[in-house]
Amino acid sequence: xxxxxxxxxxxxxxxxxxxxxxxxxxxxxxxxxxxxxxxxxxxxxxxxxxxxxxxxxxxxxxxxxxxxxxxxxxxxxxxxxxxxxxxxxxxxxxxxxxxxxxxxxxxxxxxxxxxxxxxxxxxxxxxxxxxxxxxxxxxxxxxxxxxxxxxxxxxxxxxxxxxxxxxxxxxxxxxxxxxxxxxxxxxxxxxxxxxxxxxxxxxxxxxxxxxxxxxxxxxxxxxxxxxxxxxxxxxxxxxxxxxxxxxxxxxxxxxxxxxxxxxxxxxxxxxxxxxxxxxxxxxxxxxxxxxxxxxxxxxxxxxxxxxxxxxxxxxxxxxxxxxxxxxxxxxxxxxxxxxxxxxxxxxxxxxxxxxxxxxxxxxxxxxxxxxxxxxxxxxxxxxxxxxxxxxxxxxxxxxxxxxxxxxxxxxxxxxxxxxxxxxxxxxxxxxxx
Numbered sequence: 001x002x003x004x005x006x007x008x009x010x011x012x013x014x015x016x017x018x019x020x021x022x023x024x025x026x027x028x029x030x031x032x033x034x035x036x037x038x039x040x041x042x043x044x045x046x047x048x049x050x051x052x053x054x055x056x057x058x059x060x061x062x063x064x065x066x067x068x069x070x071x072x073x074x075x076x077x078x079x080x081x082x083x084x085x086x087x088x089x090x091x092x093x094x095x096x097x098x099x100x101x102x103x104x105x106x107x108x109x110x111x112x113x114x115x116x117x118x119x120x121x122x123x124x125x126x127x128x129x130x131x132x133x134x135x136x137x138x139x140x141x142x143x144x145x146x147x148x149x150x151x152x153x154x155x156x157x158x159x160x161x162x163x164x165x166x167x168x169x170x171x172x173x174x175x176x177x178x179x180x181x182x183x184x185x186x187x188x189x190x191x192x193x194x195x196x197x198x199x200x201x202x203x204x205x206x207x208x209x210x211x212x213x214x215x216x217x218x219x220x221x222x223x224x225x226x227x228x229x230x231x232x233x234x235x236x237x238x239x240x241x242x243x244x245x246x247x248x249x250x251x252x253x254x255x256x257x258x259x260x261x262x263x264x265x266x267x268x269x270x271x272x273x274x275x276x277x278x279x280x281x282x283x284x285x286x287x288x289x290x291x292x293x294x295x296x297x298x299x300x301x302x303x304x305x306x307x308x309x310x311x312x313x314x315x316x317x318x319x320x321x322x323x324x325x326x327x328x329x330x331x332x333x334x335x336x337x338x339x340x341x342x343x344x345x346x347x348x349x350x351x352x353x354x355x356x357x358x359x360x361x362x363x364x365x366x367x368x369x370x371x372x373x374x375x376x377x378x379x380x381x382x383x384x385x386x387x388x389x390x391x392x393x394x395x396x397x398x399x400x401x402x403x404x405x406x407x408x409x410x411x412x413x414x415x416x417x418x419x420x421x422x423x424x425x426x427x428x429x430x431x432x433x
Contacts, residue, residue: 042069043325045332048098049076050083052287053150053315054345055336063335070328079263080104080313084398090320091117097320099329100336103147105137105314107398111146112138118146119319119326126334133390134354138316147316148337151351153282154384155215155310157190158289161373162298163277167200169193173375177304187216187246187306194256197277204258207276209251209412210405211262215280216243217401218391219307224401225394234400234429244404244422251412259413268292280305282312283381287349290371300373303380311388314354352381359385396432403428 049055053076060072075098077083084107090096091114103111111117122145130149138147157180165171170179181189194205206212217223217240224234234240251257258276260267270276271292281289281301293299317333319326335341339358345351346364358364359382367378407421 042071043328044071044073045100045325045329046098047072047074047100047102047317047332047336048083048086049074049102049315050078050080050104051076052284052291052349052351053102054287054347054349054351055341056348059336059341059344063332067331070332072332080106081402087111091322095322097322099319099323099325100333101318101320102150103316103318105316106393106401108137108147108316109393109395109397111318112140113395115140115144115146117321119321119330120144121146121148121319121330121333123334126337129337129339129356130354131356131359134314137390147318148333149354150315150317150337150342151284151313151345152354152385152388153284153311153313154352154381154388155280155282155305155312156301156380156384157278157304158281158285158299158301158372159278160274160298161300163201163203163274164197167197167277169197169200171300173300173302173373176300176302180302180304180306182304183308185304185306185308190306191246191250191254191256194250194278195254198254198256203274204276205256205278207258207267207270207279208260208262209247209257210408211280212250213243213247213405213408214312215306215310216247218310218312219389220391221389222392224397225392227392227394230394232396232400232429232432234404235426240404241422244408244425245418248408248411248418251408252418257412261409261413272296280310280312283346283350283352283377284313285350286369286372286377287351290350290369293371299371301369301375301377301380303383305384309384309386309388311385311390346378350377352385399432400429 055074060074064070064072077086083102087097087101122143126148134149134152135145138149139145159176161171164176170176179193197205220239222233223237223240224232226233258270260270271289289299317337319329319333323329339353339355339361342353342355343358343361343363346353346367350369353359353364364378365382368374369377404425407425410416410421411418
């Protein structure tokens with residue numbers, strides 16, 4: 001799905017923020033819509049997610065069988081951005097949210113400013129369930145827990161072994177990990193492998209420049225805002241311009257990019273046409289790859305990542321207070337994010353659990369993925385999760401990240417001038433001041 005233009009998005013985001021502020025003091029307990037009834041009777045619970053969460057009809061059927069009178073409907077947005085816009089619009093309106101709303105970590109800080117919109121999910125029943133840093137991300141300064149963690153996004157490098165072999169490069173996952181530098185892998189080394197591949201084949205190496213930048217910036221402890229003061233530092237942080245220059249040069253000058261916007265139709269279709277040879281792959285992306293590349297052989301995943309470790313994404317389930325069935329929604333959210341269900345979600349779509357018990361389970365440690373040449377994905381992602389830097393993401397993180405991503409897309413996909421797009425990004429950031 002193509003994103004809106006930068007100006008249109010900024011206007012929409014600004015209007016939504018104004019609306020949220022304007023309604024922040026109003027009642028947040030109005031019924032969401034006409035679905036279901038108040039707690040106590042037969043009810044329909046809606047669950048709004050995006051991309052791939054690994055929640056199947058079979059899982060919901062099982063919950064319904066164990067909880068007579070409950071019917072579950074899952075609404076899946078095509079992208080995280082779409083889900084964010086849907087949720088913000090309905091929160092501002094005071095009605096219309098799903099009973100359970102999934103939130104992605106990059107835009108969670110925006111909503112943490114308005115905790116009264118959400119139920120407090122803290123409970124002795126779930127204490128100690130998640131990695132401590134996962135809980136901290138969704139906990140307000142006064143101790144309110146607004147989200148139950150679903151997954152985290154440790155990353156490896158997914159690649160087409162057959163295309164690597166055709167380019168004269170190593171193709172088995174251990175040799176590919178060594179090719180990228182093993183424990184000493186760097187972004188310079190990643191782009192160098194790309195140059196070797198493109199020189200040998202004349203074809204692009206990776207799918208999307210903005211996706212590569214995402215992997216890079218997620219390793220920065222405080223990319224855009226000062227954790228102590230909250231001040232915006234994106235334009236004062238030299239690493240931001242350095243990463244922007246490096247990824248746009250690799251995409252355009254070195255011709256390493258296939259020039260796709262992730263989630264677009266062209267990107268989706270490219271999995272069937274040998275459109276590129278490698279991409280960054282958090283656990284949740286594995287299900288996307290296998291779905292888009294159904295029937296295609298050769299995919300594998302290497303236990304390596306430039307810079308050591310990286311975490312892309314990870315989400316939470318929240319319960320908006322405007323819902324008509326908040327108690328039942330809390331129960332369902334707790335059930336969906338229990339270790340047993342998150343292990344099942346991982347087995348379905350590769351979403352790597354954030355639950356401590358799940359991470360220690362034999363099901364995760366021994367998990368393999370047939371589509372990725374029977375790769376030991378549980379072991380690989382567990383290794384990639386070690387030493388992950390958990391970056392600070394303040395209230396403006398999503399807006400700034402979206403602005404620079406749009407700039408990179410304009411350069412990579414639409415052939416715009418890198419310097420001009422950087423200037424546009426600067427203007428957006430200055431406008432937040």
